[in-house]
Amino acid sequence: MNDGSTSGELVDSLRALLSRLSPGDRLPSSRELTKEYRVGPATVARAIATLAAEGAVVTRPGSGTYVAQRTRLHDGASSTDTSWQTVALTDRAVDTHLIADPLGPPPVGTITMDGGYVHRSLQPTRALSAALARAARRPDAWDRAPAGGLMALRTVFARIVGGSVAPEDVLVTAGGQSALSIAFRAIAGPGSPVLVESPTYPRALAAARAAGLRPVPVPLDADGLRPDMLADAFAMTGARLLYCQPTYQNPTGTVLTPERRRQILDVARASGAFVLEDDFARHLGHGGAVPRPLVADDRDGTVVHVTSLSKPAAPSLRIGALVARGPVMERMRAVRLVDDFFVTRPLQEAALEVLSSPSWDRHVRSLGTALRERCAVLAAAVTQEIPGATLAGLPTGGLHLWVRLPAGVDDTFLTGAARQRGVTVSDGSRYFATEPPAAHLRIGFAATADHAELTEGARRLGAALADVGPGQE
Numbered sequence: 001m002n003d004g005s006t007s008g009e010l011v012d013s014l015r016a017l018l019s020r021l022s023p024g025d026r027l028p029s030s031r032e033l034t035k036e037y038r039v040g041p042a043t044v045a046r047a048i049a050t051l052a053a054e055g056a057v058v059t060r061p062g063s064g065t066y067v068a069q070r071t072r073l074h075d076g077a078s079s080t081d082t083s084w085q086t087v088a089l090t091d092r093a094v095d096t097h098l099i100a101d102p103l104g105p106p107p108v109g110t111i112t113m114d115g116g117y118v119h120r121s122l123q124p125t126r127a128l129s130a131a132l133a134r135a136a137r138r139p140d141a142w143d144r145a146p147a148g149g150l151m152a153l154r155t156v157f158a159r160i161v162g163g164s165v166a167p168e169d170v171l172v173t174a175g176g177q178s179a180l181s182i183a184f185r186a187i188a189g190p191g192s193p194v195l196v197e198s199p200t201y202p203r204a205l206a207a208a209r210a211a212g213l214r215p216v217p218v219p220l221d222a223d224g225l226r227p228d229m230l231a232d233a234f235a236m237t238g239a240r241l242l243y244c245q246p247t248y249q250n251p252t253g254t255v256l257t258p259e260r261r262r263q264i265l266d267v268a269r270a271s272g273a274f275v276l277e278d279d280f281a282r283h284l285g286h287g288g289a290v291p292r293p294l295v296a297d298d299r300d301g302t303v304v305h306v307t308s309l310s311k312p313a314a315p316s317l318r319i320g321a322l323v324a325r326g327p328v329m330e331r332m333r334a335v336r337l338v339d340d341f342f343v344t345r346p347l348q349e350a351a352l353e354v355l356s357s358p359s360w361d362r363h364v365r366s367l368g369t370a371l372r373e374r375c376a377v378l379a380a381a382v383t384q385e386i387p388g389a390t391l392a393g394l395p396t397g398g399l400h401l402w403v404r405l406p407a408g409v410d411d412t413f414l415t416g417a418a419r420q421r422g423v424t425v426s427d428g429s430r431y432f433a434t435e436p437p438a439a440h441l442r443i444g445f446a447a448t449a450d451h452a453e454l455t456e457g458a459r460r461l462g463a464a465l466a467d468v469g470p471g472q473e
Contacts, residue, residue, distance in 0.1 A: 007046035010039055014047055018056055018067055027057065027065040106424050111457040114415075114424040115447030116250075116311070116399065122370055122446065123314045124363045127354055135349035145345040147337055148172065149321070153352040157321040160282070160355075161305060163296030169325055171332055174343050175318035176280050176308030180204055182339070183304050183322060184211040184241075186331040187274050193239040197225055199402075199431035199440070201250045204243055204278065213241075215433040222393065224249065224256030227263035234271035241274050247291055248281035251431050251442040252402045253395025261294060268302050274328065277305045283312035283364050285397040286372035301326040309351055311399070312367060319343065319351040371399065374445040374454060381458035382443065386465055389441075399446040402428075404438055409468060411439040418464040423457045 010033075017027070028036065033044045048065055051057045059065045106112070135141060148154065149172025157172070158165045173179040180203070188194055190212025196205065198217030208215050218233050219226055225244055233239065244264070246256035256264065268275045277294045295305035301324065308320035322332055336342075354360055378401055379394055388406030395401070405411055411427040418425055428440025443461070448454050 007043045007050065010037055010043055010047040011050050013037060014051060015056070018051075021067045023067050023069045025067045027067070029064060106419060107422075109422060110419070111423045111453050111460065112447045113444045113454075113457050113461075114426040114442070115444050117315045118312070118367065118371075118399070118446045119449060121449065122367055124354065124359070125314070127357065127359055127363070128314060128317065128350065131353040131357075132346065132350040135346045135353065138349060141346050141349070143345060145342045145348055147342050148333060149343060150345070150348045150352060153319075153348050153355075154321070156352060156355045157307065157323070161293055161296055161307070161323055163292070163298075165295065165323055169323050169329065171322040171324075171329065171336065172343050172348060173320045173322055173336070174340065175310050176278070176306055176320040177203055177207065178318075178339075179306045179308070179320045179322045180207045180243075180276075180278065181210070182332050182335045183276050183306065184208050184213060184243075186335045187276070187304065187328060188213055188241045192241070193237040195230065195233050195237070195239050195242040196433055197244050197249065198433060199251055199428065199436070200243070200433065201245065201278065202430045205433055208243065217433045218242075220249070220252060220254060222254065224254045224260055225264060227260055227267055230264065231267045231271075234267065234273060239273060240271070241276060242268055243276045243278065245278045245280065246294055247279060248284060248395060248397035250280065250398065251400055251426075251428070251440075252392050253398045253400065254393075255291060255396065258291070261291070261297075265294060265298065265302060269300055273302075275303045277303050279305060279307045280311055281398050282307055283309075283367070284371065284399060285368050286375065286395070287365075287368045288396050290397065295323050301328065304328060304332075309355075312364060313354065317347070317351060317354075319347060368397075371397075371446060374448075374451065375401070377451045378443065378445040378454045378458065381455045382461075385458040385462035387462075389465075399444055401443045401445065403441045403443055405441060405465075409439050409465065411441055414439075414441070414464060414468050417468045418461050421460040421464040421467070423460040423464070425461060 030041060030044045034041055048057065048059065052059055055068055057065050058068050149170065151167055153172055154167040154170035157170045158167045173182065184194070184207050188211070192213055193216045194208050194213040195218050196208070196215045197220050199220070205215050216233060216237050216239060218229050224246065230242065246261060248255060265275065275294060279293050282290065282293070293305055295303040305323035306320065309317050310320070324332065375395065379391060382389055382391065382401065382403060386403070390404040392402040392404065405414065412429055415425055415427040426442040428442060429436050431442065445454055448457060
């Protein structure tokens with residue numbers, strides 16, 4: 001190395017030297033480095049300063065330069081040994097394999113048909129922005145909010161649910177997922193079984209398992225959860241909790257019939273069990289009448305109700321609610337206090353203003369029209385572009401189609417092939433607590449920009465299916 005070499009080159013050389021030394025070892029003096037690497041004193045000083053800033057060396061005036069206790073290598077990786085954590089963490093309590101995307105964000109230009117939220121063009125963005133701006137200017141905007149939520153917001157949620165639900169029966173949460181997590185931990189103890197629809201919402205499965213619960217599947221048909229199978233499942237497992245989505249079920253879109261709604265509650269009461277009703281799609285109907293929630297007709301405190309604003313409004317409006325009566329509500333309030341005390345006040349104020357405005361009802365109606373049109377467009381495109389695929393039925397609400405694939409097609413492999421073709425969909429396997437009876441896809445129609453993207457997405461999916469073919473893995 002000559003006098004014209006840069007300090008960067010010297011830094012690389014010194015990193016190699018550090019890798020051979022131990023923490024606390026003394027580096028050669030500046031004079032020795034100058035001589036060995038044939039550089040000037042200023043170059044050595046700059047290189048030592050760079051290593052010191054990275055935490056690789058420690059300089060002690062009058063004594064010299066020493067290897068730091070934990071040396072950072074040039075690639076940014078840490079030499080810290082964390083292998084001990086494998087033993088300390090023991091069993092894995094939080095399993096995200098059903099909900100995490102191992103491939104990461106899709107490339108630019110990919111058509112998104114695996115999302116669970118509506119496209120930005122369908123969100124009430126202006127109303128949300130104006131409401132949040134006004135909420136942030138209130139004199140008490142940054143004061144601590146009540147642990148149960150703002151009373152005015154709880155009153156609005158009680159009115160939406162209907163029946164004899166009172167504001168005191170409402171606990172405001174940071175979205176629907178937070179509500180599910182609170183409820184699972186409050187209602188059932190670790191190791192307990194929890195009955196779930198089959199198929200069902202993967203993030204509910206993840207939340208239940210994170211709470212230490214064991215999901216037990218109960219079959220669905222075109223009319224929703226089967227009461228006969230439910231009674232058998234309660235009797236066989238001794239479960240004291242059922243998680244279900246009676247209205248526009250995710251992923252199938254089924255709606256529990258009125259007769260079965262009564263039967264489900266009767267079976268749960270007879271079993272001494274709670275029903276955790278996930279009513280995420282209350283505002284996602286396609287224009288028809290939306291059935292009353294189970295909790296509105298519950299007189300015995302059997303139903304714990306979950307609702308959320310993130311789906312019909314925007315992903316970052318993380319406001320939801322739990323509705324329940326009796327000691328179970330006190331238990332859930334206790335869990336919430338341990339978790340996070342309360343939901344941020346400005347967001348609650350903004351949600352209250354949005355829900356209380358006449359524009360909210362207009363938004364829900366226009367959203368329903370848009371979703372109905374998108375659903376029809378996608379259903380037609382799937383029928384045309386994906387031969388052999390079978391629709392479970394045209395849903396009357398929600399954000400997705402549930403599609404059964406031709407025999408011999410691997411749904412997980414197909415989703416990977418579809419990504420290569422520039423479209424993302426959800427493989428059906430992740431919606432089952434145990435082995436799926438057949439290969440399915442959940443295909444969303446709400447997250448795309450327009451109808452043209454829906455049609456093109458179906459075309460790309462059909463091309464991916466042709467690439468894969470039956471039996472390929």
